[in-house]
Amino acid sequence: MDPLLTSLNRAQCAAVQHTTGPMLVLAGPGSGKTRVVTHRIAHLLRTGVPAAQLLALTFTNKAASEMRSRVGQLAPGEPVWLSTFHRFGAKLLRHYADHVGLSPNYTIYDTVDAKQALTRVIEAGNFQTMHYTPGRIGQAISRAKNKLIAPDRYQPRPGSPLSHIVAEVYPAYQRRLLASSAVDFDDLLMHVAQLLYANPDVRATLDERFRYILVDEYQDTNHAQYVILRALSADHRNLAVTGDPDQSIYGWRGADLNNILQFETDYPDAHVVRLERNYRSTKRILRVADQLIGNNLRRKRKSLFTDNEEGGAVRLVEYVTQDDEASSIATQISAAISSGQRRASDFAIFYRVNALSRGLERAFRQVGLPYQIIRGLEFYQRKEIKDVLGYCQLINNPRDDQAVLRTINTPARGIGAKTVNRLVQHAYAERIPLLDAARQVGTIQTTWASRCAKKVSAYVSLVDRLSTLADADMEEILGKILSETGYHDQLRDGETEEDLSRLANIEELLTDARQFDEEYPGGGYLESYLENAWLVNETDGWEADTDKVTLMTLHAAKGLEFPVVYIVALEHGVLPHERSTSDPSQLEEERRVAFVGITRAEQELQMSYAVERDFRGQRRRTVPSSFLLEMPREEMQVTFLEAVGPAVTCVDEFREDFIADDIPSIDLDSGLPEASISGESNSPLSQGVTASITTAAQMAGDGIDRLGHVSPDAFAQGMAVVHPEHGLGKIVALSGSGKNRRATVGFATAGEKRFVLVHSPLRPAGQ
DNA sequence: TCATGACTAACTGTT
């Protein structure tokens, strides 16, 4: 028998062996879905399908890289195109940019940039937005884009003031994006859909090229993605989608559950495979999940079962405060680790909102538990990183207004809001990019103070100077930016804690760039580098093989599994989230979020809530989540507090309701966690905490070996160095790696010189 | 034009 199939069950085999025609794989949690997808890719390759005809699309970067590594094991060296929808869209758009009015070097705006751009458009256009914030308007535009409603086709609805505003603002916003040759995340899909729709020849070419398409997490696709998929599989109808309606948790992002619920209507000849056997969780965990999700109406019924062990009871624990909750969990985990039962990496803690991670972090630090937090977009959202990347954006795409606005006065060079506004007005009036407007400063606006004009011209020539670097190594580009703009000096001379951490982050960025250069040597990859920065999310930074406890949102947890799972803050308003409690379909989505969390657990699961929780700096009484009442009592072990003080009626009521449902095992006074660990005693263990980033510079030490040679690693951006002939200088930029590592050094007398570090007599100053 | 400090409003999730 084919070794690809031996380890699979019947349903899995059926899915893997399916080759032509549409297929829907309904895969319950833990049913080996990723296995099926990867094995199917390998199987297709084995049956002679060229790798170039395969396209596998996922929803997140994490899922894509997971899949890439697994396909790599099954079918090494096969160049299967495997990426997220957005990345796929970005690549296609590079190729067909002119078809949709972009230049190939277009910029991708993240949520923040897009919102700022929108705000500018609203201000500049003097739109009356009444009480609607740019955020609200942006959401409405995003929804329209996800539904593929083009700016000129948007129809305001009577009785919806917001839609009238959107009808005005949306076209202006989109015009400005195109003028900047920029797209937002939604455009990555909308433009592609439009491209395929408006260009039958392009569509046919791509349909021909991607004859076999596999889509993971199909329940999370939105209308735009749906249309793209349909367009790419019209002639070659080998579209295989996998998903689980019960795990659809991106409705707010436009995911349309109908896509999966109606797949069989769209493709009447679709082969449908159900993967219902769960290989992940214990019977009791699965029953809790199954009964909870049974309360949803909009779903496809499926029966989950497992041959795994019965397992221990699912725990529900009540705490007084969030601090109790956090420290109890931390103590439990470290006890399990020190007794040798578990490793730190066996544990994961899930929460509904990122803000809840802070208390947990504190508790973990106190106990000295190593942990890693998965949080979206942290690094690339930092001001200093965005500032530096802003210059890169500008080098890559000089029409990028957002980049101009970000960099024109960063670091401060005396170009104030007033000047910028005049520039913007001029640019909008002339319908030209901001940088061009800045370029014209000397010639057009005679009324301007020559002081301002001078500064603006200096900025323009700075950008021009940097632009000559477009094809250099990333590290060199970044290095030049840092030195030429004075950004590095400014931070280095700063004394605040903040400046220090900014500097550390910059170092981290340089290290990252250096790694990138090693992977893509020779330079000229600025665009790819930026694309990567724009489309990453920090989930990629998750290291499965380090021994740390994982903390993340329930959304980020999708697709992962852990031996022991904690879900915290099962409270009304948190899970379900307060913005979702009124709408039944949103409530169902919240239930699915809980379902996803529960089904990540392999052996143990603890859910908890606190009677009091700090929110917005205020302490509030909570109401336990109604979802808890929907779970089977007989599978659970409950730990209620004995007394929570006077008149905690909501919690009392909840307990009565919970107990009324004939609960066999209750455990009223045992198991209450000890108040908390004394905060003062700072154990030496806490040294092990690993939340901070160690920069390459920190690790490099003095970098001088016994022979007196200075390791190339000893040199860092901006460092003062000594040369025997030229004397004191400063490192302006670094590039290359290993023995090819070069430094550009600016000397006081001799000007700029370039050195190959291993052969150079350069030394860090002062050594 | 910029730095400072007071004040205020917001806190879902991800590409």
Place this chain on the structure above:
DNA sequence: TTAGTCATGA
């Protein structure tokens, strides 16, 4: 709690 806005004085 905190990021962001606003007013003030230098």
